[in-house]
Amino acid sequence: MWFSRLLQRLFPPAPTPAALYLYLALAVVGSIVIIVALHRLLGLRGRRWLIAFVTFIAGLFFGLEYFYPVHGDPGKNFLSDWIEPVSVMLTVVGAFTVGLGIYSLLQVHGRNLARRRPGWHNSLAFFLATFAMLVFGLWEHYLHLPQPPPEVVPWPKGIYEILFNGLFAPLQAATFSLLAFYIASAAYRAFRVRTGEAALMMAAAFIVMIGQVPVGAWLTSFIPADSPAAFFRLEMLGEWVLRWLNTPAQRGIIFGIAVGALAMSLRIWLSLERGTFFSEQS
Amino acid sequence: MGSLEHANWFMRILFLSLCAIIVAGVLLAQRGREMFIRRIPGLTAIEEAVGRATEMGRPIFFSPGLDSINIVTLQALAILSYIVRLAAAQATRIIVGLRSPIVYPVAEESVREAYDAVGRPENFRPDDIRFISDEQFAYALGAVGIISREEVATNFLFGAFYAEALILTENGRALGALQVAGCPEPTQIPFFIATCDYVVIGDEYYAASAYLTREPTLTGSLVGQDICKAIVIAIIALGVGLATVFAPEKNFLLTWLGGGG
Amino acid sequence: MSAPQPTTLSDRIQQIPRHYVYLLLAGVVVWQLLFPIRLPITPSVPTRGVYDAVAAVPDDKLIIITTDWDASTQAETGPQTQAVIHACFQNHKKFVIMNLQPPMGVKLAQDLAQEAAQEYGAVYGVDYANWGYKYGYENVLMAMAKNIPNAIGDDFYGKPVGELPLMQGVQDIHDIGLVVIVTGLSAMTEMWVGLIQGPYNTPLAAAYTAVMAPIYYPYLDSNQLKGMLVGAKGAAELEAMVDRPGKAVAIMNVQSWAHVLIIALIIVGNLGYLFARGRGGGRQP
């Protein structure tokens, strides 16, 4: 793989730990110099041009690898070897954005707490929960327990399990399961034969719903499964609606979305997009 | 044949033509060519929904969906910006609830910009742009909390939504909020239809910002998209015709598209 | 919305307060869990497709079970995973567990696999393995297609996967005979189809929560998916096929009666609406 060889050549690994830290320090200083230089040297137009250029190159790289002719087996072109390492690098860079959201949360709840706004005790609960999960999550990670874990678990792991399996996971599952109630009440209220469209929607929902559960199969089990009328067994009818009425409609939507997303991607890639975020004068 | 690992000549030509048509539409419109867009029902309701909040003197809640910065979310932010301009002009408060840390600063910037644009920068409240949680259902609970504590009059949900959508809209409905929702993916549309007052379906979502802003770049792109869709229909029609006449192994269109392997 | 106080019976059955609907639903579920009335189960075509796809994998290739789920959808995806694992063991196919999203998924699946492995006397590392949670979505898949040991790195227990006996000779995606996606998250399928199934023709089967399944019927129709388990129903059918009736079968029974309740509510609501309209008292919303 010539890409990793190139990396090795450009950035040879540091020979000793001391050299490593020297290299790291130099790299940081160097980067800062470059960034400051960019900021100083580029005018408004230069910056906009640079942003458009970076966007274009990133899109071109991933797109071109697919469309450029390939040879050999498995088929490769001059970009194929780059896809994996570049993808990993982008993943790592993206991971560093995690602080953005956390910062916003800490700011809002910190302010609630500092000013003793109504409901400040909830913000306190927020801080305790965040802090506990952070501390015990990392602690548990660095316990380096053997697998499978021993019978008697050390207490930091115990606390982590209470936080995760006793609170986090059940809160997630319980919130999700609220939907059972909401869907029942939405079905009751929404499915009225007020208009033709509502009636069609109701009829389809009705058939699919009952066709899916054993009681539906049981209701029409008097129709023999090998007779021409077997189509009217509720479970068959439900599957037929999903397969022959639902599938083409879904696909019609999918093609529209595909073209819509292609257009939006193109506008972004070529920096043609106008409107929010893109029009800003900075 | 039958591999889609890399493109073949048919795909290259097709892809380039689709791109060229869209870009041509954009460029033509930017040069001032007038383009027609039909009425999109759910979107005409936005003004009414903002007006209702103003009348009742209660805030608006907006969610740009759960995705990080991507194509869908950028579209949601464009709609947000339009709504904020409407609301700001009527001095109505708007609260934005976010799930992605990366979207947070971008959304804040868009809202601030919109307040500046209508000349009411003093009405912008940074606290109303809130990161709720990156966990899907923690986000849902947090958003329901905001909707009920702030007694919002109108709920706007535009963006990528998943299972949590019904938690938001059913609670919003129970509290009597007027709700307008839009999502490109079809999964949550049935629930929006059941619980919201107006719904924007599928591709209409991508047409939304063009319809609302009448920005030439967007309308031009929309016309280009229509031509592309017509091409897709033509390909399907041709493929169906060929499939009716020939056996699958003789259907060259199938092979060109990487199928029949 | 604030409707006027219902007075007549037809108005009243049109506007049952939501809290009553909630209570009725909870009541039916608890009743059927404690005092079940059972009904028979017959496997559907998509479920049989999953079983057949597992059975058709050549012996020298691996099956990947990617368990992109967590506690939130465990009620459906847990039994699905368990049934797929049983199908693998019963057909003597080697499989590995991995996932790309909620990190918890591989842990929960590992527990299920260990439980089943004991029953069949299967050994970790030889008959099955766990590649663990891999961060990076499409980047992981793109890397995996070219070089599995590199892309995966360490297994669930922190050991390099290359050292596992069942990984002998497993180099890239061409050594994978089937991928079974078990998930409650959208976008996973598009990723696997776009980056693995499409480019390399690797067979794909899937188990979805019932909500997601309709989106993916087109993929079944186009044969991009060999088979599909639809929610707890699919899990119950596969449980019946591998002769391990368990949680999913119990769930489907409760489902029947909960559906009967909702359908009854819809009918009642419509009757109220039609009566009111018949009398000329129907209100257009």
Place this chain on the structure above:
Amino acid sequence: MNPDLYILWAAAIATLGVYTILYRENPISRLFEHIFVGLSAGYLIVATWTLNLEGKWWNPMIQDKKWYWIFAPIVGALFYFIYSRRLGWLARLIMGLFFGTAAGTFFRQFFPIYSPQIYACFKPLDYQAGMGLQGVIFELVLHNWIFVIILLTVMSYFFFSIPHEGRFGRNLGRSAMLGRWFLMIAFGAMFGNTVMARISLFIGRMQFLLKDWLGSLLPWFAGRGI
């Protein structure tokens, strides 16, 4: 320490706490909302480190001495300039990189995702050799006709630049209306199909509450074979 009993009780209380929101939003549900948000914020940091950065970034940089990995956090740090008005363009620069990547990834997925969807629509609308038994053919051909008609009418609904009046437009308008009806049928089918999934989730929670939690107090519940 054995955390199982604490886990059981914490989970039961958390579940019931969330369910109070079914009555209405209240102080208890609010408290659990904040705990939930806090736990996920903490977990987000832990997971980012243990599952991603430690293995993919820290170890290669420190243990393998690949010092060029130091550029990753520097590039990532540019995101944080979004809060600065003066330096905000640097954040846009790095976002541009990610926008470009998103676009490029969509380009490369375009044919692998949509090509099979397109050619799966190539359905014969009449009898042809090799289709199989005579009895099945009629059904198959009929289904194919239904399929193609629904697909085309639904797609016609999503045309935006043609008015639904005039010679061509009036027919498109009719087709679009038909497409809308088919869409409603599809949405109804999806709704019906989802009911089961949602109820499954609630059943799962009730199994936990009745069997695991109440069953630990009253053996009768544990013995009901839930």
